[in-house]
Amino acid sequence: MRIEDIYAAAFGREHLATLLEQLVRSFDAQSGFLACTVPDGAAFQAQFGNDPAWLDLYATRYHQHDILFPRLMQAAEGQCVTAHAMLAEPAVRASVFYRDYLAPMGVVDNLAVNLFKQPGLSAHLALIRRGAVAPFADTDRDRLQALVPHLRRAVYVGSHLSRAIDQMAALRTLVAARGDAVLMLDAQHRVIDHDPAAADLLALRHGEPVRLPALARAIDLARTVGQPVAVELADGVATPLPVLVQVLPVIRDRFADLGDTGGIACIVHLTRLDRPSTIAIGAIAAFYRLTPTEARVLDDVVTHADLIGIGSRLGMARATARTHLHRIYEKTATGGQAALIALAHRFVTISGGDALNR
Structure with missing residues (x-):
């Protein structure tokens, strides 16, 4: 069992399965798994040699009947035990x-x-012998014990990387919900990360510079002037795509440049300009105590920006529509249509669409 193989497992769940296979074979076991356990269940992060249906049965049915688990949990963190x-x-x-x-x-x-024991959460490794075989010997336990410090460090690093991946996924979800996209570039303008949904549309490839000439020029200009730049992307698309390009510099940790690509040097935020924003009319109505009819009038004003046709669109007299509109002006402390629409656009929601998809 090589120590470097243990640390390689920190950089992806697929490597964990390889590590478990190596441990199983090294200790003459038939199967093994790495699991995280919480009070109401267990999740198997990686496994080798087990019937997946057998593991699923543990998580869904037999975890609550596990008579051995409380006793195994009594062992100190990092202490190997046999059953x-x-x-x-x-x-x-x-x-x-x-x-x-x-x-x-x-x-x-x-x-x-038990590689890690925390209140309400534990991460443990198990190697299993099945069939007509001898149980584990004290020498097996001692050999695994010598590997535990390395296994703990690898799992700890892997946990932090998983957290970073989850945070990145959450950021993508938030940005995509607004109908926008985010690119992350290194100092050489190579793409480090991007929204998967925008990859084909913008011809993005990980580790390569931005390919669309118009987008690359807009990014350079926005970074130079420190202001957003509007551009129409027509390279390789059937219909030109108008976007607003904003570049946010990032304070870099040069230690991150040791990877295959450099660390993040800037974040590029792309906003489609051909899609209207979604306004939280209900939130405005609740905050300013508008009546349901006033909320309908507000929605019409924001959507159409036309005061003359409010009555006909909503099926009410023009004078009635104006009365409701002036009550809205009073409740929101706005003096007219322009100020009201400006106020409404402070209530833009994050449910505008799916990234830059058409």
Whole structure:
């Protein structure tokens, strides 16, 4: 078992499965898994050699019957333990967990370690021997114990990388909900990260410079002048796409430049200019205590920017529409249509569309 293989597993869940395979083979086990457990269930982060349906049964049905888990959890964080002696106890043999879950799979022993124990959360590694085989020996436990410091560090690094990936996914979701897109570039203007939905439309490729000439020029100009730049993207698209390009510089940690690509040097925010914003009319109405009819009038004003046709569009007399409109002006402390629309656009929602998709 090579130490470098353990640390390689920190950089992707697919590498965790490879690590588990190596551990299983190194310790003459038949299967293994890495799991996170919370009070109401368990999630298997990676596994090797197990029937996935068997693991699913544990998570959905047998976790609550696991008579061994509380006792294994009593071990100190980072301490390797085996389950063979416990599996021989009459009370364990008579339990639903052993009789219906472990015995049918021929489980002989479980060499386990709580890599991390936190209130309400634990991460543990288990190697399982099944069938007509001997249980784990003390020498097996000691060999795994020597690897635990490296396993803990690798899982810790992997956890932080997973958190960063989740945060990036959340950012993409937020930006896409507004109908916008975000690119992240390094100092050489190479793409480090981008919205997957915009990749084809904008001809983006990870680790390469921005390909569309008009977009590349707009990014350079926006970065130079420090102001947003509007541009029409017509390269390779059937219908020109008008976008607003904003470039936000990022204070870099040069340590991040040690990767395959450099660290993030700037964030490019792209906003479509051919889509109207979605205004939270209901929120405005609730905040300023507008009546339902006043809310309808406000929605019409914001949507059409035409005061003359309000009555005909809403099925009311022009004088009635104007009365409602003036009450809206009073409640919102706006002096007219322009100020009211400006106020409404402070209530833009984040549900404008899907990235730059058409």
